[in-house]
Amino acid sequence: MAIDQHVAGGHAPPHAADAPSTLTVGVGNRKLGLWIFLASEVIFFTALIGGGILLRLTSTPGTWPMPGEVLNVPLTSLNTFILIVSSVTVVQALAALQDNRRQHFRLFLVATFVLGAAFLSVQAYEYYKLIVEEGLMLSQFTMHGHHGEADVVVQSVYGAAFYIQTGFHGMHVFGGVLWLSFVMIKAFLGGYAPDDYEGVEIFGLYWHFVDLVWILLFTIVYLI
Amino acid sequence: MQFIRKNPYSEELRQQQPTDPQHAVHAHKHPPYMMVFLWLVILTAIEVFPIFTEIIFGFSPVPHNILVPLLLTIAVIKAALVALYYMHLLYDKFWLGAMILSPLAFAMFFGLVIAVPY
Numbered sequence: 001m002a003i004d005q006h007v008a009g010g011h012a013p014p015h016a017a018d019a020p021s022t023l024t025v026g027v028g029n030r031k032l033g034l035w036i037f038l039a040s041e042v043i044f045f046t047a048l049i050g051g052g053i054l055l056r057l058t059s060t061p062g063t064w065p066m067p068g069e070v071l072n073v074p075l076t077s078l079n080t081f082i083l084i085v086s087s088v089t090v091v092q093a094l095a096a097l098q099d100n101r102r103q104h105f106r107l108f109l110v111a112t113f114v115l116g117a118a119f120l121s122v123q124a125y126e127y128y129k130l131i132v133e134e135g136l137m138l139s140q141f142t143m144h145g146h147h148g149e150a151d152v153v154v155q156s157v158y159g160a161a162f163y164i165q166t167g168f169h170g171m172h173v174f175g176g177v178l179w180l181s182f183v184m185i186k187a188f189l190g191g192y193a194p195d196d197y198e199g200v201e202i203f204g205l206y207w208h209f210v211d212l213v214w215i216l217l218f219t220i221v222y223l224i
Numbered sequence: 225m226q227f228i229r230k231n232p233y234s235e236e237l238r239q240q241q242p243t244d245p246q247h248a249v250h251a252h253k254h255p256p257y258m259m260v261f262l263w264l265v266i267l268t269a270i271e272v273f274p275i276f277t278e279i280i281f282g283f284s285p286v287p288h289n290i291l292v293p294l295l296l297t298i299a300v301i302k303a304a305l306v307a308l309y310y311m312h313l314l315y316d317k318f319w320l321g322a323m324i325l326s327p328l329a330f331a332m333f334f335g336l337v338i339a340v341p342y
Binding site: 038039068073084085091098204208209218220223 | 258264265272275276279291298302316325331334335
């Protein structure tokens with residue numbers, strides 16, 4: 001409505017169609033919409049993580065492996081590092097766009113895409129190893145015997161909790177990579193400008209949120 | 225931080241609103257992105273240190289029951305760093321942060337309900 005009045009009054013701002021849609025709350029429509037979506041995501045992941053904690057607290061003693069017993073923590077530490085670096089590349093892309101450094105802007109977007117794809121690849125490899133070599137299934141896992149003892153198959157919902165929490169997070173990363181591919185296409189076709197960065201900003205907000213969830217998941221699922 | 229108590233649709237207020245408040249803040253100065261990155265890496269290294277010593281040397285420098293609250297605290301600090309600096313909540317509208325945290329208040333409540341033995 002504000003923009004309509006601007007146009008009617010003959011004061012159309014440059015890039016009127018693409019300008020951040022500022023309304024009376026002081027936050028653009030798309031940005032506000034994304035924050036509301038993220039609030040719903042907080043509910044979603046809180047339920048998943050809360051459910052995981054509840055399953056762990058109510059599990060039969062000995063049916064929930066200690067950190068590092070089944071999961072490959074060094075490999076996942078690498079993945080955590082990858083995701084943190086990808087968050088930096090997103091904010092650097094936004095900063096480059098705001099400073100009108102177009103080449104850096106596109107470069108940082110590509111870097112983020114590569115890092116996101118790398119995270120998913122490592123996670124796919126991790127799942128493959130866990131299923132084939134560790135025997136981590138939804139309702140059981142294999143506890144390897146130490147000092148020549150036989151392996152023991154333990155009945156547990158540990159696998160279900162693990163795959164659901166990390167799997168839903170992985171799907172969010174996949175969704176983020178898909179979204180990023182559209183942002184990249186628009187960027188390489190000459191889209192976005194120092195005064196038209198809301199599209200990059202809201203993608204960044206989503207990406208950082210997914211990183212934030214991973215920071216919590218990594219600690220809760222892998223380290224404690 | 226900005227609270228609007230007047231009629232939000234008034235022409236007067238719309239005139240006062242900068243068309244692009246974000247840009248005004250960031251014009252040529254950006255938040256300390258690389259410093260935050262450094263802290264995220266340092267905190268992650270501290271987090272994984274005990275489990276790495278356990279894998280490599282077979283012992284953990286910190287007992288597990290002390291490690292749990294310690295690791296959770298570090299994770300919350302890292303998450304807060306990402307939200308405040310990378311998601312710009314430190315520079316953005318206060319109520320955006322309040323909106324995103326409000327579901328957690330309910331989670332705490334339900335957690336307490338579950339924790340009470342009955």
